[in-house]
Structures are given as structure tokens and as C-alpha cells.
Amino acid sequence: MRFLGYIVDKEGLRTDPEKVSAILNFERPKTFKELKRFIGIASWYKRFVKNFSVIAAPLHSLTKGKQKKFIWTDEAEKAFVALKTFLTSTPVISCPDFKEPFIIQCDASNKGIGAVLSQKIDGLEKPIAYLSRKLNDREQLYSTSERELLSIVYAVEKFRPYVDGSHFTVVTDHSALKMIHKMKDPHGKLARSAMKLQAFSFDIVRM
Structure with a gap:
């Protein structure tokens, strides 16, 4: 069952292949607006990616301050590719069982x-x-x-x-x-x- 951009089944919560496809097909940002859009879309699935905030940090850094010129760095490229890679193999997020220890x-x-x-x-x-x-x-x-x-x-x-x-x-x-x-x-x-x-x-x- 699809629900709010996720797939919900008996095993738990999964990413929606259609939503992930949009992220994977997202072209390298050329403007601050495009970069913020990518960050926003990718962040929707941050609960599925271990250390998402750390991986995405170089992208967030480009949006900070009063930079007038958009400069795509090597660190940003690595983060951009890494997020796409991780989102192709996200785990199933299981539903918690409060009778079992965490x-x-x-x-x-x-x-x-x-x-x-x-x-x-x-x-x-x-x-x-x-x-x-x-x-x-x-x-x-x-x-x-x-x-x-x-x-x-x-x-x-x-x-x-x-x-x-x-x-x-x-x-x-x-x-x-x-x-x-x-x-x-x-x-x-x-x-x-x-x-x-x-x-x-x-x-x-x-x-």
C-alpha cells in the first residue's frame, strides 16, 4: 500500500520506487534553487539512510551564508552521488514491537x-x-x-x-x-x- 510517499506492507516501511526514481534521475544541480529542491526530496527518505545528515553536509554547506555564485565542489559531488547510491539500496524499516527490547x-x-x-x-x-x-x-x-x-x-x-x-x-x-x-x-x-x-x-x- 502506498502512503505519503512510502510503501507500507506486513514487513514494515519501504521507499516508494517511483519517488526514488525521481531522486536518481535528478540532474546535478546548477543553481541554489535546484540544490535546495534536491536536498528537500532526498531528505524525505533520510530515515532510511544511516548518517544522512553527515553525508548531506557538503550540500547543505553550499546553501549557507551569502554566497552569490553557485560553485559545485568535489565534496558536493561526492555527497550527491553517495545519497543517490544509498537510496538505491535502502533497508525495510520494521515496525516496533514494544514487547521486545530495543x-x-x-x-x-x-x-x-x-x-x-x-x-x-x-x-x-x-x-x-x-x-x-x-x-x-x-x-x-x-x-x-x-x-x-x-x-x-x-x-x-x-x-x-x-x-x-x-x-x-x-x-x-x-x-x-x-x-x-x-x-x-x-x-x-x-x-x-x-x-x-x-x-x-x-x-x-x-x-
């Missing part, structure tokens, strides 16, 4: 953070939702462990409607686990945010 796998780089919410269904781990965002200038100065911790805080807060009130698992790097345990006297925005994790019931396992 898994949040977090990821952090020097450019952005992301996470995937999943569950084991019939013995297989299947995605429920993806999310990601760019790091701001200050966050890019964080250490690797701080970025990993930031990704956990961000993911748990965003996935709160799914995991609140239940016990779940967070999959991340071991160093982030050590940072959480060491935060006995929190200072700074990140540390204070991390303390919010105490309101949740979860285990952390090493990636």
Missing part, C-alpha cells in the same frame, strides 16, 4: 554523530529508525570519547518515545562507557546532558 547503536566521527534503533525480529536484527546530525564547530573539538558520549545522549533522547520505561541496550565504543562512569561531578553542557541518562535503564556493550 537496541541503539551509536556512531561518531569528527563531522557528525548518528544512531540506529533496532530490534531482533525472528532472530535477525532489523532497523526501526535512523537519525544523525552534524557537529557544530565547538563539538568538533571534542575528544573521540566525548563525541561518542554525545552520540549516546543524543540518540537516547531522540529515541525516548521508544525506550522510555523499558530496559534497552546501547552499542558503542568502550571508551564512552568509561566516561559515563567517571562523571561523578558533572561540569559543562555535555556532562550535564549525560547525567540525564541516569533516568533510563540500559546496558552498554562494546561495538
Whole structure:
């Protein structure tokens, strides 16, 4: 069944081949207006693409500021091609089963953070939702462990409607686990945010 640009079936949510075809056939933008249109169309399916915001960052950068001349960069070309490539092989987004435990796998780089919410269904781990965002200038100065911790805080807060009130698992790097345990006297925005994790019931396992 087609619904709001998606295909809904017994397995979950899929991208609509007709909508994806329009993205794949979208010609390389030559103006800011065309670029914004492509970003808008591609963003409709960002829930299907892991680290969408990080991948699309070079495209968003071209639309910022007061640039008068449209200059297509190598980074923008790579992002444009990458988004098209990922959209040709998107996974099925499964419907959540609130009787089963959730898994949040977090990821952090020097450019952005992301996470995937999943569950084991019939013995297989299947995605429920993806999310990601760019790091701001200050966050890019964080250490690797701080970025990993930031990704956990961000993911748990965003996935709160799914995991609140239940016990779940967070999959991340071991160093982030050590940072959480060491935060006995929190200072700074990140540390204070991390303390919010105490309101949740979860285990952390090493990636």
C-alpha cells in the first residue's frame, strides 16, 4: 500500500520506487534553487539512510551564508552521488514491537554523530529508525570519547518515545562507557546532558 510517499506492507516501511526514481534521475544541480529542491526530496527518505545528515553536509554547506555564485565542489559531488547510491539500496524499516527490547547503536566521527534503533525480529536484527546530525564547530573539538558520549545522549533522547520505561541496550565504543562512569561531578553542557541518562535503564556493550 502506498502512503505519503512510502510503501507500507506486513514487513514494515519501504521507499516508494517511483519517488526514488525521481531522486536518481535528478540532474546535478546548477543553481541554489535546484540544490535546495534536491536536498528537500532526498531528505524525505533520510530515515532510511544511516548518517544522512553527515553525508548531506557538503550540500547543505553550499546553501549557507551569502554566497552569490553557485560553485559545485568535489565534496558536493561526492555527497550527491553517495545519497543517490544509498537510496538505491535502502533497508525495510520494521515496525516496533514494544514487547521486545530495543537496541541503539551509536556512531561518531569528527563531522557528525548518528544512531540506529533496532530490534531482533525472528532472530535477525532489523532497523526501526535512523537519525544523525552534524557537529557544530565547538563539538568538533571534542575528544573521540566525548563525541561518542554525545552520540549516546543524543540518540537516547531522540529515541525516548521508544525506550522510555523499558530496559534497552546501547552499542558503542568502550571508551564512552568509561566516561559515563567517571562523571561523578558533572561540569559543562555535555556532562550535564549525560547525567540525564541516569533516568533510563540500559546496558552498554562494546561495538
